Amino acid sequence: MKFQPAAILGTLALLAASAQAHHSTSGIYQDGVELELKGTVKEWRFINPHPSLKLEVTDDKGETHTWDVSYGGSAVAHLKRRGYDATTFKPGDVIVVKGHPTLLTTAYGLLIEGGNPTRADGTPYP
Numbered sequence: 179m180k181f182q183p184a185a186i187l188g189t190l191a192l193l194a195a196s197a198q199a200h201h202s203t204s205g206i207y208q209d210g211v212e213l214e215l216k217g218t219v220k221e222w223r224f225i226n227p228h229p230s231l232k233l234e235v236t237d238d239k240g241e242t243h244t245w246d247v248s249y250g251g252s253a254v255a256h257l258k259r260r261g262y263d264a265t266t267f268k269p270g271d272v273i274v275v276k277g278h279p280t281l282l283t284t285a286y287g288l289l290i291e292g293g294n295p296t297r298a299d300g301t302p303y304p
Contacts, residue, residue: 207278207289214276215288216298220244222267226254231267233275235286245286247275247295260294261304272298 217233231247249257267273275295280287295303 206280207287208281209278211278212276213279213288214274215245216272216274217245219267219269219271219273221269222264224254224257224262224264224266228252229254229257229262231275233273243286245288247277247288247290249290263304266304267295273303274298274300 215233215235217235219231220234221230221232223230229249229252231249233245233247234242235245236242273295274297275288275290276293277288277290280289297303
């Protein structure tokens with residue numbers, strides 16, 4: 179069997195592109211829009227491949243929606259380095275999050291990039 183450097187490099191490039199696409203938030207969130215939400219923690223799951231934070235938020239019309247708050251492609255190990263753990267958020271905690279809302283306005287999703295949520299009194303997590 180003959181060594182084919184071009185074929186190997188091509189395969190590696192395709193694998194890298196596939197991995198990037200898996201963790202990409204492009205086309206999902208509104209990059210130019212930042213939204214602040216105050217809500218009650220419904221669920222915090224500190225699990226791989228991606229932790230999950232669900233908030234119940236009441237809008238200006240008095241309607242309550244469950245928002246899925248994402249840390250992008252962050253896995254448990256990434257958030258541990260930032261000080262998060264399985265007990266960071268507890269159901270019933272009132273928190274404030276800032277991030278980019280989904281392009282699909284009925285999806286109720288928010289992407290946090292870089293910043294951390296705060297408690298209702300302004301104290302930052304974690």
